[in-house]
Amino acid sequence: MRLKLVAVAVAALAPVVAMLFYNEVALRHQRNEEVRTSAAQAARQASSEVERIIEGLHALLVSVSSMPSVRHLDVQACNDALKSVAENIPNIRTIFVAGLDGRPICGSMAFPKGVVFSDRDYFQQTLETKDFSVGTYTQSRLSDRPVLPLAIPLMEGDTIKAIIVSGIRLDWLQNRITERGVAPGNEVTIADGKGTIVAHVPSPDQFVGTILPEEYQRLIHAEQPDVIEITSQDGTARILGYRPIALPSSPLYVSAGFSKTEVFAPIDRATLMNTLAIIGGALFAFVAAIFIGNRFILMPISRIADVMESWRSGQTTARTGMKGPDELGLVGATFDRLLDELEERRRQNQKAEEERSLLVGELAHRVKNGFTLVQAIARQTFSRSDPERYSSFAERLAALAGTYDLILSREGLASPIRDILSAALRAHVASQADRIRLDGPDVVLPADTALPLSLVIHELATNATKYGSLGSENGTVTIEWKHDDGRVLLLWTEAGGPPVSTPTKKGFGSVLIERAFPSKAQARFRVDYRTEGLIFEVIFSIGEPVAKGEVDPLSRT
Structure with a gap:
């Protein structure tokens, strides 16, 4: 966040820096053109003065003649x-x-x-x-x-x-040029046709009588006057205007140079001041961004984050306490109101949960009483006249009651498929736990699917005990299931039991298996009465129905 605030400060300063840079470039270009014009004018004035002196002496000699x-x-x-x-x-x-x-x-x-x-x-x-x-x-x-x-x-x-x-x-010519006045850093040079300096300002003692450097000899006999940038013999960078001898009535080479350091000194000072001002402004902006960001942005955000973390850790009374007209203050106040509303909903949900738990407990008690009453009625009605049918009915009722206990213990929501299978097989696993194997992923079934599956598994286990692999000493049962795209495929496989034959008539168990699941489960069954053991497959939906055109898993087995 601090980097973002600094980036905002930089973005705010960027137009100012760009404008100053543009003004700097434009001002330097303008100043450069002004100096070039002044250099050309100064060379022209110096050359005109030399020409007047020469013309005056020419007139003198004519008079003498x-x-x-x-x-x-x-x-x-x-x-x-x-x-x-x-x-x-x-x-x-x-x-x-x-x-x-x-x-x-x-x-x-x-x-x-x-x-x-x-x-x-x-x-x-x-x-x-x-x-x-x-x-x-x-x-x-x-x-x-x-x-x-x-x-x-x-x-x-x-x-x-x-x-x-x-x-x-x-010496008189030198004094005449000197009297004209030359600003510090500037220079005026007068040279003859061989490049020998006859007058120079400043430092005449150093230059008069010396010859111009080879790279400047071309300027003496140039065809036209011009303005160039050079580094003079004294090492000073100058803008030089010159008048060559080739011009009419120009008996001497004359040049006037302006020191770039001196002519650009005001601009350089202004540039330095602007640069220092920009740096100072940038530092102030960064400090202000950090201070203001900490005070008015980061601290409120940190307070909101701390309250959220406290709320997650269980401190439901934590609040930001923020108010005020600024946006973050409104966010904090809105967040506090949201937490108040969530706390109120939590209390209401807790109260409703307590009431629901009480109702579930009462429901479980009444359901168990209902099962007990039904079992008592069945015992009084069938136990003496048809003990075998009563025993089968009682076992089915016990399996149903066990599944209800499982569902009600999970508060009527849903139950894992492994727990449902274990509850349905509890009567058989007690003595034959090592002969029944469960294998499959963790899948949670809704209540309207858990009860039918429990009844189906109970019927399969009862038949396996009476007629199949659980009825022999070495028989085993393997229950495997898979979950794919909202559907469950469950495979019941018996092995090691007596030879299996296809039944000649359909009993109650078969009818129960076929009609146990609700229609929305889209349950499909397949039974294979193999000699070595029964194989039963069921596929049912626990989510969205399978779209048309999808391959049915049963068709792949």
């Missing part, structure tokens, strides 16, 4: 002009003009002796494309600091006259 001192390569005037420009633009470290051989002509600062820039990739790219170019992460030969080089050609007609070069200070 228009200065007369620069166009005419007036070294002194060019040096002064470029120095003035560099001092007023905080995001660049130097700006200079180099010849086609890569040697500097003029610039915002003094040049180390013998320095050449013709081997730089951005220099060669500008010469090749005759257009603005953005280089890769470079350690400046002028300031010995990392920069992101920028270069445009100084054109004279269709011919390149010189190359104007500058470089974005990476």
